[in-house]
Every structure is written in C-alpha cells, then in structure tokens.
Amino acid sequence: MIPSEIALIFVVLVGLFAALRVAFEKNTLRKLPYLNVLSFAVAAAIALLIRHPLALLAAVAFFVGSTLESNAIASTYAGGRDKDD
Amino acid sequence: MLNVIARILAASLVSWLLFITIDVLFKLPEKGGVSGAAAIGQAIEKDGGALHGGYMMGNIVCSPDASAGTLLAACGVYIAGIPGGLAAALLVYIGNRICYDPGYAGTTGAVLATFVIFGFTRIGFGAEEFIAGMVLAILTIQGLSHLGASRLLATLWGWRA
Amino acid sequence: MQEGETKMIEALLYAFAGIALIGTVSAASMRDPFDKLIGIGVIAAGVLPLVVYRGYLDVAVAVALIVPVTTIIVLLVCRRDAR
Numbered sequence: 305m306i307p308s309e310i311a312l313i314f315v316v317l318v319g320l321f322a323a324l325r326v327a328f329e330k331n332t333l334r335k336l337p338y339l340n341v342l343s344f345a346v347a348a349a350i351a352l353l354i355r356h357p358l359a360l361l362a363a364v365a366f367f368v369g370s371t372l373e374s375n376a377i378a379s380t381y382a383g384g385r386d387k388d389d
Numbered sequence: 390m391l392n393v394i395a396r397i398l399a400a401s402l403v404s405w406l407l408f409i410t411i412d413v414l415f416k417l418p419e420k421g422g423v424s425g426a427a428a429i430g431q432a433i434e435k436d437g438g439a440l441h442g443g444y445m446m447g448n449i450v451c452s453p454d455a456s457a458g459t460l461l462a463a464c465g466v467y468i469a470g471i472p473g474g475l476a477a478a479l480l481v482y483i484g485n486r487i488c489y490d491p492g493y494a495g496t497t498g499a500v501l502a503t504f505v506i507f508g509f510t511r512i513g514f515g516a517e518e519f520i521a522g523m524v525l526a527i528l529t530i531q532g533l534s535h536l537g538a539s540r541l542l543a544t545l546w547g548w549r550a
Numbered sequence: 551m552q553e554g555e556t557k558m559i560e561a562l563l564y565a566f567a568g569i570a571l572i573g574t575v576s577a578a579s580m581r582d583p584f585d586k587l588i589g590i591g592v593i594a595a596g597v598l599p600l601v602v603y604r605g606y607l608d609v610a611v612a613v614a615l616i617v618p619v620t621t622i623i624v625l626l627v628c629r630r631d632a633r
Contacts, residue, residue, distance in 0.1 A: 305390055307515045308515070309559070310521075311393075311520055322528070323592055323595070323596070326588060336450045338531070341532035342595050344524050344527045347460065348521070349599045352520060353602055357473070359602060360477065364464075365614040366594075366610075367460075368480070369617065372487060373621045375451040376621065376625050377587055377625065379428075380625045380629060382427070
C-alpha cells in the first residue's frame with residue numbers, strides 16, 4: 305500500500321470518529337470542536353484524493369467555509385454581534 | 390507499511406509541537422478573539438475544563454490558526470512543493486481576514502510549516518505523512534477530551550504568561 | 551496494482567457516504583435548530599470528497615462555498631426565532 309493510501313485511511317478513520325462525536329455530543333457549543341476535526345479530516349482527504357492544484361483550492365475553500373460557518377453558529381448561539389457577508 | 394505508520398506518528402508529533410508553539414506564542418489562549426470563541430471557551434470551562442485552554446480551542450474553531458496553516462501547508466507541499474505551500478499560506482491569510490481575524494498565527498504557521506515539511510521530505514518523509522500527522526494532532530486537542538486538552542493548554546499558557 | 555489501489559480508495563469513499571448519512575440522521579433528529587445546521591455541515595463534509603474523487607473540482611469549490619454561505623444566511627434570517 306502506498307503511503308498516500310495509508311495516510312488516507314488514518315484521515316478517514318479520524319473523520320468517521322469526529323462525525324460520530326458531533327452527532328452524539330449534547331452541548332451545541334461543544335459540537336463545534338468535533339466539527340472542526342471533521343473539517344480538518346475532509347480537507348486532508350480532498351488533497352490526498354486528487355493531487356492537483358484545483359484540489360488544493362477546493363480543500364482550502366471547504367476548510368475556510370467550514371470555519372466561517374462554525375464561527376457564525378457559535379457567535380449567533382452566544383448572542384453575538386451581526387454577521388454581514 | 391510499519392515504516393509509513395512510524396513516520397506518520399513522528400510527523401504528528403512535529404506538527405503538534407509546531408502549531409501549539411505558534412498558537413501559544415501568538416497568545417491564542419489569552420482571550421476569545423470573537424464572541425463565538427469566548428462562548429466555546431466558557432462552555433468548556435463550565436463542564437470542568439480550564440478557561441484559557443477553552444479560549445484557545447474556541448479560537449482554533451472560529452478562525453484558521455497555526456493548526457489550519459500547518460495542515461493546508463502540508464496539502465500544498467504534497468501537491469506542489471514549496472510554491473504549493475506558500476500558495477496555501479496566502480489562502481490561509483485571506484481566510485483569516487474573511488473570518489474577521491486580524492492575527493497572523495495562521496499565516497505564520499503555514500509559512501513555517503511549508504519549510505519544515507519540505508525539509509522533512511528531503512530526509513525521507515512524504516508530505517502526505519504530514520497531512521495525516523496533522524489530522525491526528527488536531528484530533529488529540531479538539532477531538533478526544535476537551536477537558537483534558539483545555540487543562541494542558543492552560544498549563545502551557547501559564548508558562549508563556 | 552492500479553486496480554487494487556482504486557478498490558481501496560472506493561472502499562474508503564463509502565466511509566464518506568457514511569459521514570454524510572450520520573449528518574443527515576443528526577440533522578433530522580436533533581431538536582435545537584443550531585444542531586440541525588451543524589448536521590448540514592456534516593453532510594457537506596461527507597459529500598465533498600465524493601464530488602472531488604470524480605473530478606468535479608469546480609463543483610466541489612462551488613458546494614464548499616455555497617453551503618456555509620447558506621448557513622450564514624439562515625442564521626441571519628432566523629436570528630430572532632432561532633434562539
């Protein structure tokens with residue numbers, strides 16, 4: 305098995321574990337760090353699956369989008385200030 | 390295959406040290422950068438964790454920090470060597486500004502990680518091992534025990550402050 | 551050689567479909583609206599590698615940008631009701 309496949313196996317396992325923890329965590333705000341781990345895993349998987357610059361763009365776009373989304377959810381949940389986009 | 394796994398674990402340790410050091414140096418545990426990060430920190434503290442550790446974990450969630458920089462730099466180096474890593478650093482910088490974060494932890498992490506990872510590729514590592522390694526590293530902080538991780542981070546913050 | 555690797559990757563892709571499924575069940579069964587939005591994020595996370603693997607990288611970038619923006623719009627529109 306080539307190294308990138310072994311790396312992908314690790315990444316997928318982490319992703320699955322994180323997705324399950326998101327689902328089973330009761331406290332909404334504490335779901336967000338697990339969602340963060342899932343985003344790391346998926347961004348890593350995108351880069352590992354296709355070795356092409358556009359895949360790098362897709363991985364970064366997904367990760368930044370997911371971070372922005374988590375930020376918005378956390379801020380709104382906490383009654384924070386407006387989020388203009 | 391065992392060699393690959395050993396290298397992934399080693400890469401994980403290197404990534405862990407790199408992003409924790411940069412984030413603590415950039416004072417991520419000091420306070421929540423945005424209201425969401427502070428809320429996450431307080432939620433972790435309420436369940437028994439340490440407040441400053443929680444603030445850093447909240448900051449990691451709400452804006453690309455050195456951990457994100459390291460991961461995306463590893464992806465960049467895997468795909469296109471040093472130019473790829475630096476391109477990833479630029480995208481991380483843009484991501485920081487989009488998330489209303491005026492800091493440089495993410496960009497610094499990405500640039501440093503680009504050169505560190507490239508250096509390791511010269512001595513037998515593959516960048517993909519750093520990709521998996523960084524995912525494992527963030528799992529230990531954000532994905533296993535929030536309370537334990539927050540206490541560890543608060544201790545490290547105590548050394549810095 | 552190539553065939554073995556492709557089969558391995560295809561097996562891993564089922565795991566991403568599984569993640570999307572976990573997100574769907576989570577979004578459907580949680581009561582709190584914020585938890586539902588988080589579940590939708592999990593769905594997007596599971597679906598994107600499947601899109602990328604087939605080569606639709608531009609579609610992937612579009613989905614990766616549209617899903618968070620939609621979530622933010624939902625948060626803005628329902629801000630008072632959501633709490």
